[in-house]
Amino acid sequence: MNHAKKAEIFIANTERTDWHDQALWFIRSKRDIAINKVAEWEQLRDIASQIKAHVLGNLDNYLLEFEKNALANGVHIHWAEDGEAHNKIVHGILKKHKITKVVKSKSMLTEECHLNPYLESNGIEVMDTDLGERIIQMRNEPPSHIVLPAIHIKKEEVGELFHEQLNTEKGNADPDYLTNAARLHLREKFLVCEGAITGVNFAVAETGEVVVCTNEGNADMGTHIAPIQIHCMGLEKIIPKREHLGVFTRVLARSATGQAITVYTSHHKKPKPTGEMHIVIVDNGRSEKLAQKDFYSSLKCIRCGACMNTCPIYRRSGGHSYQFTIPGPIGSILAPNTDLKKHSDLPFASTLCGSCEDVCPVKIDIAHQLYKWRQVIGKEGHLGKMKEKSMKITASILKNEKKFKFYTKMMRFSLRKLPKSMFNISPNKWAKNRAMPPAAKESFREWVKKSGG
Amino acid sequence: MKNQIINRIKSNKPENIDLPKIPNFGNNDSLLSFIEASKTSAATVVHIAENQSIEEVIQTHFSNHQRIVNTIPEIDIEGIETKNIAPRDIHPLDLAIVQGAFGVVENGAIWVDNQHLPHRVIPFIAEHLVIILDKRNIVGDMHDAYRRLETHSDSDFGVFIAGPSKTADIEQCLVIGAQGPRSLLVIIV
Ligand code: SF4
16 A cells, blocks of 8 residues: 555544644744744754764764774674664674563664564563554554654554553553553563663764663663663764764754753663673665665664654555655655665655755755655656556656646745635645644755756 | 675765765753753752752652652662662662753753662652752753763763653643653752
């Protein structure tokens, strides 16, 4: 089933679609409030983007510097070509120490590598400990958002789920009550865990340390209790120096949830006196991607989720409709790289309104890349798949330059100027009932012309 | 494996662009603004008065707490000895008292590192956390914070803590006290 079909099922429930839409818009609004308090916000985005661009141009050197310094800190470093290699390495470490129970904090990389099913099939109990992750693990579902994995689930559903699995009171859907129940349940797991796995937000070449940003405290509960701590990172997580953390810790949480900083920003440099620390560096297609002139800058992504929260399509179609580990605008430019045919519909799951580019803290040209992927897909002859009902509008616009011009103009105009009621007449059915984000200032049309599209 | 990856990066990597300079933004480093920011992160802040002792403040806030870890020798509150126990055996812990190195005005975060912690898990495993902070140790923003860390002695583990643990994973409702401390009291001396 493609994105359009899945989305159609999602939006069939209007009430739920509106609720999902509003929940995400609420977060987007919190982000706006947070960034307005930082006078140098735009300058920070420029700097963040440039640091990442510099890193990608020197990635080999920084990775080697990172490894050297981490080894000197007494940390074990592992290199993984792909997801399977990564899973084998993690399993190998656990097996060596005869570990059968691990706790895991949120990590999109381990989702990408499908670590949980791999470890479980090898007889290891994997407990996701971030509350949202635990909820979807209990439901046997993938995350629907990279920062808010359970954003698609209502509290009544969590209440029901916890009643069944954690024995909470029937009918009690109070978030405080349910969070406390999860706390007690997870405490038991922390106290017996032998291994702890986390993701990595930033890896500092200069010091060989990894930085993990969280709110709940679960990542630290695990890493500081379990004798063996394992941090899994994509190789693009490297930054040159500690001073660059100053930039990224300022933009990450503000972009993600509108917090000035996450509750915990943990710097893991050396293992505990009685423990072992491992870092697994994963490629899984990233080094190949570096060669793609039009698309490599997607490797700058710091996984804040802001592009999802602002995207009218994401908000109204839900993360699961994308059927890729990373949903939303950024997922739609990452996915075609892994399997062009399978994910050829995703670059069309966009109005090209450009709002994602406006909010991205590292200034990835997401909408431009969506447009470029459409051209690649058109050339490769996968456009046939795009004939589905809800894709017709965008696809026909793509084929007809005049229409495209009119459409984008109207989109831009309506995003900026029109009251909600007028916006409803646009061909963007996803955006119904929606207060729209500010439209991109640079015109797509101009850019398309410039780039000879 | 490593060599293959590194070689592929070498041949595929884009052109170098120079690292940007990070300016000094000169953000406000006033104690009052720090206290405001801490409150936003749901911490309670007490600026100690002349004739008040830290012990008194802690006792008024936490009168009937049984198991305490006090990592600051200058504070006269008796706690359990953690030297020879495994991190997991610190549980259950009602209260932990730790030293903060400096606070950051822009977000209310406080740097805590392992130099003052017999176990890294202490500030996370406690039901309630108290951080002691010297009023002279306040910096404006995160750039200042990392500049400050350059002169700070090296630590194996360090963390910026901004408020008690939180989650909004159930329908975006903010819940204070997720997996870590349910409250944070910052005592400014
Ligand atoms: S692409 Fe940009 S906005 Fe989207 S998740 Fe990545 S960093 Fe955040």
